[in-house]
Amino acid sequence: MKNDFRSRNHPAYWAFIVHRLSGVLLALFLPLHFWALGQALQGAAALDGFLRWTEQPLVKFAETGLVLLLAAHMAGGLRLLALEFLEWREWQKTLLAIAAGVSLVAGLAFLLNLV
Amino acid sequence: MENLKVRIWRGAEEGGFQEFEVPRQESQTVLDVVTYVQRKCDPTLAYRFACRVGVCGSCAMTVNGQSRWTCRTHVSKVAADNRLEIAPLRNLPVVKDLVTDMREFFDKWARARGRFTGSKTRKDEFERVSPESKERKRVDAGIECIGCGVCYSACDVVTWNKDYLGPAALNRAWTLVNDVRDTARAERLAAVAGDAGCHACHTHLNCTERCPKGLSPTAGIAGLKRAVLAATLSGEI
Amino acid sequence: MSRRSEVLLWGAQRISAMVLALCVVVHLVTMIYAVRSGLSAAEILGRTQGSVAWFAFYTLFVAAVAVHAPIGLRTIIGEMCNWRGRGLDVLTGIIGLSLAMWGMRAVFAVFGGGA
DSSP: OOOOHHHHOSHHHHHHHHHHHHHHHHHHHHHHHHHHHHGGGGOHHHHHHHHHHTTSHHHHHHHHHHHHHHHHHHHHHHHHHHHHHSOOSSTHHHHHHHHHHHHHHHHHHHHHHHO | OOOEEEEEEEESSSEEEEEEEEOOOTTOBHHHHHHHIIIIIOTTOOOOOSOSSSSSOOOEEEETTEEEESTTOBHHHHOGGGEEEEEOOSSSOEEETTEEOOHHHHHHHHHTTOSOOOOOOTTSOOOOOOTTSHHHHHHHHHTTOOOOOHHHHHOHHHHHOTTOOOHHHHHHHHHHHTOTTOSOHHHHHHHTOSTTTGGGOOOOOHHHHHOTTOOOHHHHHHHHHHHHHHHHHTTOO | OOHHHHHHHHHHHHHHHHHHHHHHHHHHHHHHHHGGGOOOHHHHHHHHTTOHHHHHHHHHHHHHHHHHHHHHHHHHHHHHSOOOSHHHHHHHHHHHHHHHHHHHHHHHHHHHOOO
């Protein structure tokens, strides 16, 4: 038999889900990101054409989501590196709170500068 | 006090929950509830226990979805609205009702080289190990495991990768890696390396969250990850 | 894959994660700074074109991500689809190489393109 959410409902597991989801989504987004920057090969005008498309509110909203994913994957990843490479006992839950805080701050800073 | 409504798993891998009414008592444990059902309601109910005081590690089950030792889990702590759902441990084949086949669990201890290998005989002097040494402290942190299988049952990596050695076996290996008297360090590090060993751990901390003895197999597994990587890079294994 | 290779793969993902953590901090700060007055090709290319420092930085960034992402995806596919072995290892290599090449195309585009 397998476990269900009742067994998994604790902060470290949520952190795992965020890390895995953000990792997969970022990996899927990367080829698009590289394609967009590659537009510059056809000249600045081509790149500008793409950047104008990103001015739409919905795209801006998605961009903020991506920044949040990137920040969360980085902060959560640093937490994992600390847990794997440093001696630890009691401070692992503090690390989780710090990681969540850092990602939110990065996402918010981006959003506030964007609009 | 109101009666408890208890749903208990009946059957093997295939089966279903059967409901029983059990009188609520003060200081009642989940194991008391299961024993009541077996003695008063249905003597064919199969379950395992021995010491009843949290030493032997044989009475672990899944209580309201979470792996627990039942002898030291008070009903008052887990039964919301007087309801209990009691099932066998996860990630292990069910023999009957609440009894699992724990062979795979213990075989993995052997595969992780969980047996002490020394070089001394009874004619030699005792080894002196300072309680203050880093190694001894690491051993202390993991040595109280009672082999109940709660961590193995709670671990999702075990579910996703049948060959994964699991938290208990790796925790055992970590205590031996830090035992300065042990002579099988390199073989043990090789045995716990890679995708079926310590490096498969995702630091979900399910084991650490559920261990009834308050141990952190995750911390020991992290230690193994570092030790195995260092031994691999230095060519020791 | 031999146990030794698996351990080295795990190590490579952690080392690349450490490099990525630094790169992502720089990337986040740059992004938050860059979007303040809206993105334009002139703004992006003005920063990157002919700049050896940015070229080196983005090359390192792409290299680290081309190591990091495929190893993570390999683990996820192994666990979620229960597919392991030679075929998966080949796919991992292909994903890594594609990311590296596609990413370097983008780096060259913003370094030398848009003229």
